[in-house]
Amino acid sequence: MATINTSELARTFNEGEPLSFSFYYPSENTIKTLNAILAKILATTDRIFLLDMMVTILREIIINATKANAKRVYFHKMNLDIANHESYMKGIEKFKEDIVGQLDRLEGELKKSKLKVTFYTRKEEDGIKFIITNNSPILPEELERINLRLDNARRYKDFTEAYEEIYDETEGAGLGIVLVVLLLKSSGIDPVHYKIKTDGKVTQASLFIPYQMRPEKLTTSIKQQILDDIEGIPTFPKQVLELIQMCKRRDVEIREISEKIIQDPALSTDVLKLANSAGFITGKRVESLNEAVMNIGLKNLEALLIATSARKILDKRYTKFEQIWEHCNRTSFYARTIAAKYKLGNIIEHVSLAGLLHDLGKIILLSTDLEVTNWIADLVSDRKMRTSTVMEEVSIGISHSTIGELIAEKWQLPDYLVTSIRYHHTPLEANAEYADHVGITYLANMLCGVENRKYQYYYIEESILQRFKLSDEKDLNAFHQKLKDLYSEQS
Template identity: 35%
Template sequence: MRGLDLANPEDYKEGMSGFKENTLGNIAHYLQLQKEKGLYIKLILQIKNNIINIEVRNNVAVTKTELIRIHDKLARSRQYSNLEDALSQVLDDSEGAGLGLVILVLMLKKMGLDEDCFDITGSDKETIAKIIIPLEQARLENISILSSTIVDNVNSLPQFPENILLVQKLINDPNSEMTDIARQISMDPALTADLLKIVNSAQYMLAKKVDSISEAVKMVGIRGIKNLLYSYGTQKILGDETADKKSLWEHSYKTAFYAFNLIKNFRKDRNLLDDVYVGGILHDMGKIVFSNIHPELLNNIKNFCSEKNLPTSTFEDLSAGMNHAEIGALIAEKWNFPEGLVAAIRFHHDPTSAPADYKDLVETVYLANMFCELEAGNVTFDQFDPAVLANFSITSRKQIEGLLERFSMGFKKENQNQK
């Protein structure tokens, strides 16, 4: 506005000297100008791998001179032990005085952290300020203890029903024939209906409807039947009577559908198609388990917290969904689910921590879940893991929006066809 060149040291000094006075004196005017030019400030908050990540982004590139000034201020801020010391020595009221950075470092010190938890980086498009705060170790230990206690005490979640165990036994018997497996499945009308429903869904894209359970078993194959049993058995045990659980299952089915379509579009791996579908259905098991807790168990858990001197906030954290991925994985291990499915449940919010053998499975379930969360307005494009997007050759927000539109229409169409 004043014709100053940000890269020119003299212009930069002149602009900074009156920056606060000029902008704050007419803030509405400058906010309107920022809006017209498409300038933004984004705040991104995430908890990932037991670390709170805070990012503040703006779409103006930071200059090399400014970066040097910022890092110099951070280094100087170490000498202050309290705000009074800082105020007495940082007398310059210009924008570049660095008082905000000093206050930030003092706040981090108060939390037992240092300035290494804060960083500012720049690219040709954005300036990004990051604060990384590890969750309190004692709090993590309390959450872990209580999560294990919940799993150990969930007596309302028994092993799988006997009819499913019998089918699993036949599947694992090398002497079994496909006809034996089909016969055992056909003895359970609900399981038979579920299998036929899945085989005739858009997942298999058949030319004609399949009505024979024997034909369906051949069509799905051993791997597909195994996965069907995991999802079917879990739903039989956990149920969907309440509105909350119905909403969770709906989200899970949508995640499964999106995961299936991601593989169909980007990987074309038949085995992975089956695995990501069941991974999508069961990824939020931990939330569903928690919604299944009965009053008696609730009292037992609260008593346990009291006996172990665990703060009530620990249980509140779990109620709000914290650690649900770990709780779901522990339940899956209790039910002897395969390692890949356990990994999909445990790491669906943190794909970078997944075992290498199950990386594709976990990343697909993670991305499908993020698509669902984006559609629901719970996350933004900036919160997607860039490494996962790169592995799927997704490079832009527009590409995600196009895929999401197609997947959403397909999911709605499939639901209408099944009614």
């Protein structure tokens, strides 16, 4: 399969165009393309948190479809009539022995055959539709077995239970179906949205991911709770707001600023600490506030004010998620280094701050989760339905990017910051004025995600990589390694 520009596909998908491609065998390249498409369309629909699950589900469905084609190819090769019960039973035993689990053995024959698999997806008004078609019709008895399997799977509580019951059955294809159903259930998606049918010519597996995955009444009430909560978040202290304004004044004197800082002992300590940190210290230790402010500069002072105030407010009000802050520190460092490399010196302080605050919506989301997890479980009266400790954003119908944006607006943070927080997962949707800010925050965050094995390099939007001349995976890898090294050096 030729290289496909998945960013472009995702863009047209978002405008309502169906997206589809066909293949004979799901090579590594095909799976990569599929994953990249998923990463992008889930991001444009604010559903990036479904990525892991959808990658697994669609891979299973695609393998099942290929297996069905492979079965025909195999029977043909062995001169067995698939429609005849007796030879079916004979052939399927051999098929299981020779092919299941090593489908690549038939890769060549599949390519020669006219049997292919088509992946199709379209954005609909109330959700995303996926259809995987393979052009060999399923036999009535196969369909019957599959539907039975689907019915049973809806009943299983977990994978162990399913496995015990079916592991020694004929074709092995059943486990894939059960896995899909269980994954859907654990994500709160009703498995009735997963269907398999045939029209006598082709077989179709369809899956619909509704935007509204939980009862609307429930999601609206949680969403409302979060919105009310944001409403109640305190604004920055007056002192800090005045200082931020002062930093922006052209005619401001350093003396004026340090006199104001000195009134706040905690802030004074922070400023001195920053001035004496590796990034700023030039010679001997800085002892006076005047000197400290001079060394770090007004842009950095402003960023420090915003970052520490935000952190203070959130720490006081919500659970402390050290992991998120650690991730944000790293993202911030990467963002700053990327800006420096691409001679975007004028926005270094901006992207550094954007990196530091990009995930602040997550803090609120996760805190809310701790409180309402049990409540939701009770309401849906199915404790097994929620296996993850992280509240899926879909259960409340508001993403962490949007929550972050709302807080940033409430704090009257600068536009570049509000925009970077809002679009850090969907950089192509941001307004062009802040393309560099958003692009860098996005790229820094994606690279951190690759380190955590959350993302792959090829999930990253091509146009952003092009902008930073990192389209070549070798260059990207080398640059990423450099970022990692620099980060561990400084910490």
